[in-house]
Amino acid sequence: MLCSAPLRAQNADPQLGAVARLDGEITLESERRDLLVGIPLSQPVPWRTRLLADPPRAVVDFRTLDWGDLDPATIPLDGQATALRTGNAGSGWSRLVIELDQPMGFTRAGLTSDAETGAARLALRLSPIDEADFARQAAALAATDNGIPDSALRGGGGRAPLGMRPTLVVLDPGHGGVDPGAVHEGTQEANVTLTFARELAEALERTGRYEVVLTRDSDVFVSLEARITVAHAAQADVFLSLHADALADGEAVGATVYTLAEGAADAAATALAERHDRDDLMGGGVDLTGTDDTVAGVLMDMARVQTRPATDRLARALVGGIRDADLHMHRHPWQQAAFSVLKSPSVPSVLVELGFLSSDADRARLGDRRWRTQMERALIAALDTWVAGEVALQDLRLR
Template identity: 70%
Template sequence: MQRHARGPRGWLAVLLALLCLLVAPPLAAQDLGAAARLTGPLSLEAGWRSLTLSVPLSQPVPWRTRLLSDPPRAVVDFRTLDWAGMDPAEVPRVGAVTALRTGDAGGGWSRLVIELDRPMGFAEAGMATDPESGAARLTLSLTPMSDTAFAAQASALAATDGAPSADVLRATADRPPLGQRPTIVVLDPGHGGVDPGAIHEGVTEAEITLTFARELAEALRRTGRYTVVLTRDNDSFLSLEGRITVAHGAQADLFLSIHADALEDGHAVGATLYTLAEGATDAAAAALAERHDRDDMLGGGVDLTGTDDTVAGVLMALARAETQPATDRLARALVEAIRSAEIRMHRHPWQQAAFSVLKSPSVPSALLEIGFLSSETDRTRLRDRRWRTQMEQALVAGLDAWVEGEVAQQALRRR
């Protein structure tokens, strides 16, 4: 849901934008004990129109990417990484690289800066972890970009610090409200790549969620009322930070993360909707949230379980207080639509948990377990194309109802 800049959310956007210039909150990381170290030299390889960086590490660490201008620079921050023994001056310069340096980024983060002779943005970024040795390798690919595309990606990456960037806030404040344009939906198929999620009889959660998200995206697009963006459209790993980045970059009206998890006791059956809360509804919800965040860490992503900066926490609390009512209305609309379609839901269909992927402060966000791979009944449904179609149609109806409700809310506020 969006408002004009002169409404309450517009003033909140201005406040967030101004304070974000003063505060650079570090992303919180899980405690990995001793700092990771380099296990070999950094490598830079230049292709015809590309640049690839490879960083070998003793263990996975939280990481994040940034783009800076004047001059154009690609930045990679690492949490708890010891650069001892690495001299940037000894790394051969190739392609568009004019300088390479490392330094302290504050808050326990260290920084690698790649200075470039032209604007280049991140085409791919991922960390692979060896399950046997625990060693990891971060690989980044850069490609040339126009000044406009470079600025847009820089803004989207900056949004992962918690609050949306000033550019995103201005863009969302100026665009037409809901009901006068297509609703922008970001669908997030859970897991992927080195993180398959739950596995049963060779079927992975990552495969199930990607199939369902693709089908749901097509159902929404066919209505003509929605613009849909997928956080991933193949079997690739994407960090929690990266998923939130997609939502901010797309200027999403809502974010829906899709999962099909497994619980050890195998008793959970039926679709379940989760929204963000610091405390979980029950022990199972807490266990799911903890595992999702742990899986992201093992895959090499960044866990957004909080921030070390008090002011940043206040900013995010303000933004979520503004977004939470719309999130609650989204949850109610989806639950009612699924029930109206007579689709089996969990005995507690709407629960709350501290899923990090739901922590975007400015986008109404929910996580939907379409079923549980630990349940034989749910596994049968998830493999049934007719059942998936029924669920997808119910979700379209639920989103339609939510948009209609948000339009009505906007009309009330204008009175």
């Protein structure tokens, strides 16, 4: 089902994501002076640790974890643990509290996931520390509780990782409204991209593996900033901008995949930061009402997340997918350019020129439903390849 972008953006609330369950028994085990804690989960979820004083307690919070009918009193205690409690820590976090008979600090904490079953296990090691160290660690861990979900620190994304939920694709049909894009022999690029985006969205959702948000679903003008904002608000995994431009020389033929040129992302971040500082986002004719936090989030993401390799892998997968389907590709199928609409570095973003309206052959292909279906299948196959690769890398990182 397709809805308008703002609606879907709301539905993409991470708190509405899949809920993990406890997948076995919580284990406590003393090893010399250390305490080992094992927590089996049905799937990886973002998590964070805390220390609380008086009495000393070790706290583990999980994002969207359902404790089910667990009675923590039935869990066998060992070593320095004197009591165990579970509860709700608010804002979608579930809490496990381990009461300790002495000050201890986390000396190891890691989530591993099983690539085959998708199950996960959080392993913690607590070691005795003195009062002063305990106070320092407690303060340092509390300082990370800044209202922003600590998913940025661990677990990633504030929702189930890629591969454990539908991949969220933002499709961006280029142009629209007062901006028809390229116009050739009565064909408008804005219409071509919208038709293709709608068909691709339907095909993607039909697989059950993808959710799609469109930056526009009618012939309306959408600013470049608003297109990027939609991708961020929806927490897109992939941003695909679809175009079918005309080129002056009239010789350009075939599909082309564009990624943002090296260095351009930094320039975009700087420009956006400057605009934000000047507080003229409203004055620029861009309606970003109520999206100030999003813009702030965008800037934070830019500083924090390096998606360049993921974007390159995406471009490579798309070129491969289109080529494997024997569809017409440009003689330089992967190009880099400073397209503004790609300046969304925290979301892997590519621009696909499906073909060029200035080419008679391309224009005929774009108008042919059969050809479009082939191209849509090729893009879905390419996205499948990319997602599988990212999931494999993600599993490696979680280990």
